[in-house]
Amino acid sequence: MILVTGGAGYIGSHFVLACIEDGREIVVLDDLSTGFRDAVPPGVPFVRGDFGDWAVLQRIIWQYDISSVVHFAGSVVVSDSIADPLGYYETNTTKTRTLLAHCVASGINEVVFSSTAAVYGPPVTETVMELAPTNPISPYGRSKLMVEWMLADAAAATDLRYVALRYFNVAGADPLGRAGLRSRNATHLLKRICEVAVGDRSHLDIYGNDYHTPDGSCIRDFIHVSDLAQAHLSALDHLRVTDHSVILNCGYGQGVSVLEAVQAISGLIGRDLPIRICDRRPGDIPAIVSDTTLMQKTLDWSPRFKDLTHLLDTALSYERQESASRLSVA
Numbered sequence: 001m002i003l004v005t006g007g008a009g010y011i012g013s014h015f016v017l018a019c020i021e022d023g024r025e026i027v028v029l030d031d032l033s034t035g036f037r038d039a040v041p042p043g044v045p046f047v048r049g050d051f052g053d054w055a056v057l058q059r060i061i062w063q064y065d066i067s068s069v070v071h072f073a074g075s076v077v078v079s080d081s082i083a084d085p086l087g088y089y090e091t092n093t094t095k096t097r098t099l100l101a102h103c104v105a106s107g108i109n110e111v112v113f114s115s116t117a118a119v120y121g122p123p124v125t126e127t128v129m130e131l132a133p134t135n136p137i138s139p140y141g142r143s144k145l146m147v148e149w150m151l152a153d154a155a156a157a158t159d160l161r162y163v164a165l166r167y168f169n170v171a172g173a174d175p176l177g178r179a180g181l182r183s184r185n186a187t188h189l190l191k192r193i194c195e196v197a198v199g200d201r202s203h204l205d206i207y208g209n210d211y212h213t214p215d216g217s218c219i220r221d222f223i224h225v226s227d228l229a230q231a232h233l234s235a236l237d238h239l240r241v242t243d244h245s246v247i248l249n250c251g252y253g254q255g256v257s258v259l260e261a262v263q264a265i266s267g268l269i270g271r272d273l274p275i276r277i278c279d280r281r282p283g284d285i286p287a288i289v290s291d292t293t294l295m296q297k298t299l300d301w302s303p304r305f306k307d308l309t310h311l312l313d314t315a316l317s318y319e320r321q322e323s324a325s326r327l328s329v330a
């Protein structure tokens with residue numbers, strides 16, 4: 001059985017759906033600090049609690065036969081991590097240490113960890129390989145990099161094996177509308193673009209059009225959340241058949257600029273998206289794109305939503321659905 005921490009959150013809930021479809025047995029542990037109880041389908045064992053609480057972990061391990069952990073839970077907002085660094089180190093680093101200690105003590109030897117492209121910091125080249133220098137510029141990135149170090153050290157000293165997936169920009173929603181990014185305060189570009197498209201936000205602020213990029217706006221590598229969920233299944237399969245732990249970029253290896261994303265959504269809705277060009281957002285990296293060579297070589301994985309319009313279409317459908325349900329409640 002797989003213990004899924006953070007399974008009530010954005011990415012975790014898509015992984016839960018992928019597990020159900022693939023017939024994998026799971027139990028979800030989530031404290032619902034940013035997740036939603038109803039994001040976990042009925043019938044899936046759910047424990048409300050803190051993944052850093054030894055007693056909670058002990059109870060789960062007594063009750064369920066856990067063989068692997070997929071660890072999504074954590075605090076995820078880069079700007080919040082600058083305001084509350086110690087809170088971020090506590091949740092993302094210290095509590096993950098407790099979880100890993102529990103895994104080692106209980107003989108749970110397979111861990112898939114949600115890392116982030118934020119561990120790289122400003123890249124020297126636009127496209128980054130896993131061996132690129134890590135130089136995170138936020139407490140969030142550092143809190144995740146420290147977990148990568150803990151994993152490497154624990155794997156060297158014990159039977160623990162891991163796959164750390166460095167997600168690039170996660171976007172989109174379940175194509176059947178069963179899950180998506182729900183937060184109303186999301187800072188994510190594609191979420192905000194969709195909020196403008198459905199009329200829940202007046203316009204999109206573009207944070208800078210004077211970067212040294214072809215159209216002056218920043219470039220990112222967006223990966224669809226359902227494709228990312230599948231990559232986790234494949235990472236678990238990888239751990240079943242090999243002794244090797246590995247760190248993998250998770251992206252499509254294709255750069256999309258902020259203005260290209262705006263253009264793509266305008267094409268979908270058949271009108272121009274209202275935008276306002278603003279100052280650069282502090283801390284933004286001009287361009288970062290994943291080199292996916294190692295991921296493609298290691299995982300049995302082929303993306304379904306690489307086409308930006310297709311990806312945006314799922315995000316837009318979900319936003320329309322969310323917007324309509326908010327209206328019906330109001």
Ligand SMILES: NC(=O)c1ccc[n+]([C@@H]2O[C@H](COP(=O)([O-])OP(=O)(O)OC[C@H]3O[C@@H](n4cnc5c(N)ncnc54)[C@H](O)[C@@H]3O)[C@@H](O)[C@H]2O)c1
Pocket residue numbers: 005006007008009010011012029030031032033034035036049050051052071072073074075076091095114115116117167168169170171
């Ligand atoms: N969304 C992205 O673009 C992105 C990019 C890179 C990495 N990540 C990583 O992916 C993971 C999932 O991110 P997300 O976007 O789904 O965020 P999310 O906030 O939607 O999900 C996080 C989940 O963890 C739960 N949680 C938080 N602290 C907990 C605790 N102490 N005990 C138990 N549950 C707890 C929350 O309630 C929530 O359900 C995170 O580790 C994040 O750092 C996300």
Ligand SMILES: O=c1ccn([C@@H]2O[C@H](COP(=O)(O)OP(=O)(O)O[C@H]3O[C@H](CO)[C@@H](O)[C@H](O)[C@H]3O)[C@@H](O)[C@H]2O)c(=O)[nH]1
Pocket residue numbers: 076077078116117118167168169170187188189190192204205206207208218219220258281284
């Ligand atoms: O209203 C907006 C929101 C974003 N942007 C721009 O869009 C790009 C992408 O921004 P955003 O969606 O906030 O993503 P990132 O800042 O690239 O960070 C994401 O990707 C990181 C790397 O994986 C993760 O660690 C973070 O959690 C996740 O938010 C940046 O250039 C922003 O300046 C705008 O112009 N307007």
